[in-house]
Amino acid sequence: MYQPIPDVGLEQISPFILLHHHGPHEFAPHNQGLPFGPHPHRGFETLTFILDGEIEHADGHGHQSVIKSGGVQWMTAARGIVHSENLSRNQRENGGKMEILQLWMNLPASLKMSQPNYQGLQENEIPKVISEDTKTEVAVISGNLEGKTGAAKSLTGLEMFNISMKVGGDFSLKVEEGKNVLFYVVDGEVLVNGKLAIGHQLVVFDSKNTDIELKAQSTTRIIFGTGDPINEPMVSQGPFVMNTTTELMQAMRDYQMGKMGVM
Incomplete structure (x- = not known):
């Protein structure tokens, strides 16, 4: 597993507070699946990119789905949700490849106790932007890009894109000044404003760097997002991200009393 956020010297890129990259893994037939049984969250959102495989989601609010390669699972924990994540029954029985990336996005105090929600989107439900040279494909998960509106609704106006580039592909992105940028190279090699970034690297920008020019040096996948920084105190412990220790x-206490749902 790779964990670009948090890392030494980089606690977060608010509102993006955690990034886990699992895999690629090869599961044998008749496996036990993933070790992510029922557990709670409060105060933030999770966005899981299914890069390969089939991931089953279930939660105490009645949401259930299996999302396959190219799709995403956007879960708004907000005031509290209990959920589980696992390989699909098909992959537990038959095995296969699995690679996922999970991002945690903080919520401001005004939204931390809002209604929980889950959005499961298959690849064919996510609008795509294709570059003029046809070497870049951008899946618009949320936000807007070149006239395409993302399939997921964000409470805080996050823009989230999944970018795939072929060697020689050129693409440019414009970021609104003041927004923070999440830019993670899943694999491959790409020049970012003339500087080389390779697989498993996080590229950090300042909030005044509003133009991003990309040129793929090999087949490359990138997770890209923008969001408003949350200028509030943040305290976290395990699956809870709040503003105060109280x-x-x-x-x-609410989790122990079953107020976040039960599975």
């Missing part, structure tokens, strides 16, 4: 204690 709120953390309350989250633990």
